[in-house]
Amino acid sequence: MTKFHPAPEQLKQFAQGALSPVEAIMISAHCDMCARCQHVVKTETAQQANHVLSDSPSNYTEHIRQDLDSMLASITQLPKARPFRSSRIPPSTIELDGRRFSVPRTLRKFIPTMGNWSGLVGRLWQAPVDIGASGAANFIYMGPGGGVPEHTHRGFEFTLVIDGEFDDGINHYAAGDFIAMDEEHTHTPRSDDPHGCLVFSVLDQPLHFTSGIARLLNPFSHVFFR
Amino acid sequence: MLVGIPLEQSNSVVKPKDCAGEMSEYIVAVAEGRCKRSFARVFSYFAPRLRSYALKQMGNEALAMELVQDTMSNVWQKAHLFNAEKGSPSTWIFTIARNIRFDMLRKLQNRKEDICSDDLWPVLCEQTADANETSLDEQITLEQIGFMFESLPIKQKAVIEAIYIDGKSQQEVADELSIPLGTVKSRTRLALQRLKGMLQDHD
Numbered sequence: 328m329t330k331f332h333p334a335p336e337q338l339k340q341f342a343q344g345a346l347s348p349v350e351a352i353m354i355s356a357h358c359d360m361c362a363r364c365q366h367v368v369k370t371e372t373a374q375q376a377n378h379v380l381s382d383s384p385s386n387y388t389e390h391i392r393q394d395l396d397s398m399l400a401s402i403t404q405l406p407k408a409r410p411f412r413s414s415r416i417p418p419s420t421i422e423l424d425g426r427r428f429s430v431p432r433t434l435r436k437f438i439p440t441m442g443n444w445s446g447l448v449g450r451l452w453q454a455p456v457d458i459g460a461s462g463a464a465n466f467i468y469m470g471p472g473g474g475v476p477e478h479t480h481r482g483f484e485f486t487l488v489i490d491g492e493f494d495d496g497i498n499h500y501a502a503g504d505f506i507a508m509d510e511e512h513t514h515t516p517r518s519d520d521p522h523g524c525l526v527f528s529v530l531d532q533p534l535h536f537t538s539g540i541a542r543l544l545n546p547f548s549h550v551f552f553r
Numbered sequence: 554m555l556v557g558i559p560l561e562q563s564n565s566v567v568k569p570k571d572c573a574g575e576m577s578e579y580i581v582a583v584a585e586g587r588c589k590r591s592f593a594r595v596f597s598y599f600a601p602r603l604r605s606y607a608l609k610q611m612g613n614e615a616l617a618m619e620l621v622q623d624t625m626s627n628v629w630q631k632a633h634l635f636n637a638e639k640g641s642p643s644t645w646i647f648t649i650a651r652n653i654r655f656d657m658l659r660k661l662q663n664r665k666e667d668i669c670s671d672d673l674w675p676v677l678c679e680q681t682a683d684a685n686e687t688s689l690d691e692q693i694t695l696e697q698i699g700f701m702f703e704s705l706p707i708k709q710k711a712v713i714e715a716i717y718i719d720g721k722s723q724q725e726v727a728d729e730l731s732i733p734l735g736t737v738k739s740r741t742r743l744a745l746q747r748l749k750g751m752l753q754d755h756d
C-alpha cells in the first residue's frame with residue numbers, strides 16, 4: 328500500500344509543466360503506480376489547460392502570423408502516424424537473477440538504455456539508466472537483508488519503490504512510495520523483505536557515507552573509479 | 554486548399570471550455586477524414602495560445618515555436634488517439650505540449666553535465682557482465698572491506714583511520730603523530746594502493 332506521495336505542490340507544478348525533467352519523470356512514474364495522485368494530476372491538468380490556454384493572444388505581428396501560416400501548411404503535409412510496430416514498443420519489464428519486474432510506464436522508454444547489473448557492497452545490485460537529463464539514474468536492488476550504508480546527500484536523491492519493501496531507519500516503504508531526500512537527511516536503507524526490494528533512484532551529487540567503516544567508501548570512489 | 558488562418562478577433566475571447574464541443578468535432582473530423590479545414594480551425598484557436606504559454610515557459614521565441622510545431626504536429630498525426638470522454642481538447646493538447654516541453658528540456662540539459670554514474674554512487678563496483686553469472690552471495694561485503702582494512706600494516710592503518718574515518722586532515726595527522734607531512738602522504742598512498750590490490754584480487 329502506497330503511503331508516501333509527492334507533496335501536493337509538486338503534483339500541481341507537475342500538472343503545470345513547471346518541474347525539472349528529472350522531477351517530472353519521478354512524479355509521472357509515481358502516478359503510474361498511484362491512482363490517487365494520478366487523479367489529482369488529471370484534475371489539476373484540466374484546470375491548468377483551461378486557464379493557461381485562455382490567455383487571449385494579442386499584439387500579433389504580421390511576421391508571427393506568417394510563421395504560423397506556413398507552420399500550418401507544413402503540418403498538414405505530414406502523414407498520419409503509423410501504429411507502433413511491436414518491435415518499436417520498449418519492453419515493460421527488467422530482469423535480475425531470473426526474476427522479472429514490471430516497470431512503471433513512464434520509465435519503460437529508458438529500459439533500452441539500461442546498462443549491466445553490477446554487484447556492490449552489502450547485497451546491492453545496480454544498473455544504470457540514461458534518462459537523458461542531469462543526474463544519475465539507476466535501478467537498485469537490495470537483496471534480502473541487504474542495504475546501503477548510512478549516508479547523507481550532497482544534492483537531491485529521489486527514490487521510487489518498484490517492488491518489495493525497505494526500511495531506512497526513518498520510515499518503512501512499499502511499492503509505489505516516492506521518497507525525496509537532500510542534505511538534511513541521513514538514512515540507512517535496508518530491505519528485510521524475503522524477496523528483496525527494487526527501487527528506481529536518481530541522484531545529482533555523490534552520496535556521503537557517514538558512519539564507521541563505510542566512511543572508507545568515500546575516498547574509494549575518487550581514488551579507484553575515475 | 555488553405556488560404557491563411559482566420560485569426561478572428563472573436564476567437565481570442567472564447568475560453569477553451571466554451572468551445573470544447575466544437576473543437577472535439579473538428580478533431581474527430583481530422584481523425585476520420587484527414588480534414589484540413591477542421592484542422593485549420595483547431596490550429597487557429599490553439600497554436601497562438603500555445604505560443605503564448607511556450608514563450609512564458611521557455612522564454613525564447615525559437616523554442617516556443619518549436620514547441621507549438623511539435624505539439625500541433627502530434628494533434629494532426631495522432632488525432633485518432635483523442636477521446637472526448639476522457640477529457641476536453643484543451644486538456645489533451647495541453648498534456649501533449651507539457652510532455653514535449655519536458656522532452657525538449659531534457660535534450661537541452663543532456664550532455665551539458667557529463668557526470669559519471671560511478672562518481673555519484675561511490676560504492677565499490679565489482680563489474681560483472683551479467684548478474685546471472687555471479688550468485689548474490691559472492692559479492693564483497695562491508696565486513697570484508699573491514700577485514701582488508703584490519704590487515705593493513707599498523708602504521709598505515711592508523712593514518713587511514715585518522716583521515717578517512719575520523720575525518721582529520723593530513724596535516725593534523727602529521728602533528729598528532731609527530732611525523733613529517735610527507736610521511737603521512739606516502740603512508741596514505743601505500744595503504745590505498747594495497748587496498749586497491751586486495752579488492753582486485755577479491756574475485
Ligand SMILES: [Zn+2]
Binds near residue numbers: 329331333363365
Ligand atoms: Zn501518490
